[in-house]
Amino acid sequence: MLNEMNSPKANRLAGGDVAVIGVGMTKFGELWNKSLRDIFVEAAMKAIENSGVDHIDSMYVGTMSGGLFVGQEHVGAVMADYLGSVPIPATRVESACASGGAAFRSAFFEVASGYSEIVLAGGVEKMTDGADVTDALATAADQEYEVYHGITFPGLYAMMARAHMHQYKTTREQLAHVAVKNHKNGSLNPNAQFRSQATLEQVMNSTMVADPLRLLDCSPVSDGGAAVILCSLEYAKKLKRPFVKVKASAQASGTIALHSRESLTSLDCVSVAAKKAFKQSNIKPYDINFAEVHDCFTIAEIIVTEDLGFFEKGKGGISVEQGLTSLNGKIPINTSGGLKAKGHPVGATGIAQIIECYEQLTGNAGERQIKNAKLGLAQNMGGSGASCTIHILEAI
Amino acid sequence: MISPKYHREIPQRYRLEAGKCKQCGTISFPPRLICPKCKSKNFETVQLSREGKILTFTIIRVGPDKFSKETPYVVAIIELNDGARLTAQVTDCDVNKVEIGTKVKLVFRKIQDEGKWGLHCYGYKAILI
Numbered sequence: 001m002l003n004e005m006n007s008p009k010a011n012r013l014a015g016g017d018v019a020v021i022g023v024g025m026t027k028f029g030e031l032w033n034k035s036l037r038d039i040f041v042e043a044a045m046k047a048i049e050n051s052g053v054d055h056i057d058s059m060y061v062g063t064m065s066g067g068l069f070v071g072q073e074h075v076g077a078v079m080a081d082y083l084g085s086v087p088i089p090a091t092r093v094e095s096a097c098a099s100g101g102a103a104f105r106s107a108f109f110e111v112a113s114g115y116s117e118i119v120l121a122g123g124v125e126k127m128t129d130g131a132d133v134t135d136a137l138a139t140a141a142d143q144e145y146e147v148y149h150g151i152t153f154p155g156l157y158a159m160m161a162r163a164h165m166h167q168y169k170t171t172r173e174q175l176a177h178v179a180v181k182n183h184k185n186g187s188l189n190p191n192a193q194f195r196s197q198a199t200l201e202q203v204m205n206s207t208m209v210a211d212p213l214r215l216l217d218c219s220p221v222s223d224g225g226a227a228v229i230l231c232s233l234e235y236a237k238k239l240k241r242p243f244v245k246v247k248a249s250a251q252a253s254g255t256i257a258l259h260s261r262e263s264l265t266s267l268d269c270v271s272v273a274a275k276k277a278f279k280q281s282n283i284k285p286y287d288i289n290f291a292e293v294h295d296c297f298t299i300a301e302i303i304v305t306e307d308l309g310f311f312e313k314g315k316g317g318i319s320v321e322q323g324l325t326s327l328n329g330k331i332p333i334n335t336s337g338g339l340k341a342k343g344h345p346v347g348a349t350g351i352a353q354i355i356e357c358y359e360q361l362t363g364n365a366g367e368r369q370i371k372n373a374k375l376g377l378a379q380n381m382g383g384s385g386a387s388c389t390i391h392i393l394e395a396i
Numbered sequence: 397m398i399s400p401k402y403h404r405e406i407p408q409r410y411r412l413e414a415g416k417c418k419q420c421g422t423i424s425f426p427p428r429l430i431c432p433k434c435k436s437k438n439f440e441t442v443q444l445s446r447e448g449k450i451l452t453f454t455i456i457r458v459g460p461d462k463f464s465k466e467t468p469y470v471v472a473i474i475e476l477n478d479g480a481r482l483t484a485q486v487t488d489c490d491v492n493k494v495e496i497g498t499k500v501k502l503v504f505r506k507i508q509d510e511g512k513w514g515l516h517c518y519g520y521k522a523i524l525i
Contacts (some may be wrong), residue, residue, distance in 0.1 A: 074420040090497070133461045145426060146483045149507060150456060150463040151471045158454035159473055166452070166496050255432075259473045259481040264452055364451055 019230050019236035019243040020393065023355040028224035028343030030128050036070050038158045040124040043225035043348075044083050046118065051229040052241050057116035057371075058089040062103030062123035063347035064096050068136035070129050079122070096140035097296060099123060100226065100350025101251075101380030101389030108249045108391075111230045118235070122227035123352070125345035132223050137346070140383040142257040154218055154297065156258050156384040158210035161299035162271045163264040167211070167314070170302065171230055172212055174317030176203035178298035179216050179340055186337025188368040193222050193343030217298040219338075224345035226352040227328040242362040242383020247283075247375070248392040250276035258384045266384035270307040277377070277390040278309075285309030288333060288392070290360060290375050292353035294381035295338040304379060306331060308390075327368060335360060335368050350380035354391060363396040399510060402517055409519035410504065412446070415439035416479060423480045446502045447525065448476035453492050462508055470494050474502075474522055487521045499525040 024046025026039050034042070040061065048056065061079050066072040073092075080090035095102040100123030107121035127133055138147045141156060161171055171213045186192035198216055206216040236243040254269035255261055261268065278284060285308060292306070295301035302316035310331055311319045319325060325333035336342045336356035337347055359365040359377035365373075378391045407413040408426045415427030419436035425444060430437060453472035456463070463469070470486040472494070485496055487505065500522035507519045 132461050134458075135462075136462060147460075148517075149471060149483055149485055149521075150459060150466070150469060151454075151483060152456060154458070154462055155454045155456050155471055159452040159471075162454065162496070163452040208455075208457045210457060213454075259483045259485065261430075264473065281503070 011050070017057060017233055018108055018230055019233045019245040019297045020246065020354065020358055021231055021236045021241060022047050022053070022360050023245040024048070024050050025191055025348070025352055025355055026224050026368070027191050028222050028345055028348070028352070031223040032128070034223065036066060036072060036124060036126040039126060039223060039225040040079045040122060041082050041157060044079070044120060044227040046123050047122070047227035047229050052239050053118050053229060053231070056085065056088060056118050056120045056229065057122040058110060059085065059122065060103040060106045061090065061092045061259060062094070062099035062101070062350060063092055063125055063371070064094060064099050065136055065139065068139065069112055069131045070126050079124070082251050085276055095387045096382035097294070097344075097346045097379045098350055098382035098387045098389050099347040100352070101378070101391070102350070102387070104351060104354055104391065105249050105251060107230050108246055111232060115136055118229060118231045120227055120229055121351060122162055123224065123348035123350055124225040125347040126223050127221045127329045127345060128223050129145040136258050140386070144158075146257050146259070152210060153384070154210040154213050155297050158213040159258065160264055160303065160384070161212055161297070166302065167265050169315070170314070170317035171198065172204065172262035175217055175298040176200050177320045178295060178301045179203045182295060182338040182340040184335050185327060185335050185368055186217060186341025188366065189337045189342055192337040192341050193220055194337070194341045213297055219340050219344035221295045222343035222345040224343055224348045224352070226348045226355055228351060228354055228358070232286060243396060244358050244361045244392060245394045245396055247394045248277040248281040248390070250274070250280065251389045252276070253387050253388070254289070254385045256383065256386045265303065266313070267303055267307050267381070267388070268380065269385050269388040270304055270381065273388045273390040274308045281392050283375065283392070288331065288375050289378040290370055291333055291379065292336060292338070292356050293379045294349070295334055295340050296344060296381070298340070300381070301333065301338065304381070308377070308379060327370060332370050335365065340358065349391060350378070353378035354393070357393045361393060402510060402515065412444040412502065412520065413441055414435060415446050416442045423478060425480045425482060437443060444480050445477040448474045450486070450494065450496055450498045450500060451475050451481070452496060453486065453494055472500075472522065474500060485521045486524070488523045493524070501525050
């Protein structure tokens with residue numbers, strides 16, 4: 001059986017040969033005047049300009065469903081064309097909400113292998129053009145054995161929340177604390193969809209969507225694009241601009257249906273990918289200074305911070321309540337505002353997480369800058385935990 | 397009239413037909429070609445138990461367009477007496493009476509209408525015992 005973790009080559013490649021040298025993103029939100037391609041090109045142009053490179057050799061575009069949201073597939077080619085980059089290779093990468101993370105990983109491989117010198121990894125989604133968003137997002141679950149019976153994504157995470165509350169005595173208030181914290185962080189991020197703060201009472205009294213999850217437990221419907229430029233570490237040094245090192249790149253899969261998993265309170269794809277990433281980079285969870293995690297729903301942040309090894313299993317809820325994950329806490333989580341407040345244009349999310357790590361590690365995170373940011377982790381997840389990518393980035 | 401997509405799933409939706417691995421005994425529902433546990437390719441067809449208990453559940457208050465007229469409705473993950481697990485609606489009950497651990501029985505019900513022609517689609521829902 002293939003085991004990436006034990007491959008000496010994978011360890012060598014993840015050992016620090018690849019750098020992120022430039023980033024760019026659009027504001028996330030309801031971008032009524034911008035099309036799918038406008039959004040991507042704006043983010044990609046900013047990333048290219050920010051990196052100082054004079055060309056790119058190839059590009060990857062993460063998008064969950066150009067087809068269902070705006071009726072456009074073949075998104076790689078569309079974006080290469082409108083970026084004025086024809087004839088370079090351009091490939092669309094899809095892994096539901098982890099499409100951005102998967103696109104970044106593809107670009108990482110291309111640079112690490114030495115096949116290309118400079119590669120763009122981007123992500124984009126246009127969700128507000130009138131499609132039935134609940135229906136489109138549900139295609140990331142098992143169509144015939146989950147969605148057929150009327151389940152929704154808030155519903156799937158609500159079932160995890162209820163099981164977690166039952167098993168570990170996680171409280172409804174602890175879920176709300178995730179939203180309050182992430183809105184507070186988002187209020188400091190100029191690119192966030194929501195700059196407004198939310199109180200515990202507002203979250204606790206917001207409309208019930210799928211018991212026990214309420215509207216303010218859910219990430220919003222968003223438009224947005226994000227892009228980063230990757231190159232070899234050697235090339236990055238020549239550019240004389242701020243860059244960060246990709247210290248680990250890992251990915252794992254889980255069963256497509258939530259009901260097929262042994263545990264309904266853990267996300268095995270997260271713990272497996274985390275183990276791989278920590279082994280590749282030879283560090284421990286407590287070495288990480290901050291993390292961007294996939295808080296599509298408040299319960300997801302609680303479960304993910306446990307499965308990454310930041311907190312003991314069952315202690316994710318109390319940790320957020322005690323402020324351990326706040327900006328000035330022991331391990332700040334989602335300093336960008338997370339999916340909850342920054343917004344969740346599905347395909348762009350994984351790349352935007354990398355961008356927040358880059359900004360923190362290069363000291364450019366403005367009002368939300370944390371102290372001593374040396375190692376950052378980005379965890380991106382597809383569906384109810386059927387796919388997960390994890391990247392660890394290091395300040396130079 | 398039924399669609400090919402729907403027709404293929406009838407043995408599972410109407411009769412709860414599953415694949416039981418001849419090597420390790422794991423039950424796959426729906427049936428698979430490879431056992432996820434031991435990788436064996438040898439299965440026998442078995443019918444799932446119709447009774448079980450609720451492992452977790454939610455009450456859908458905001459549904460997809462297709463189910464929007466039915467809210468609020470309960471969707472649960474159910475573990476059947478033979479150990480197999482599935483997702484189904486819990487019906488014919490006060491949505492506030494459902495709890496983790498509640499015993500349920502699977503019954504045959506209409507689930508939804510498919511496509512613009514509104515083809516009736518059936519399957520299993522759970523009721524409280």
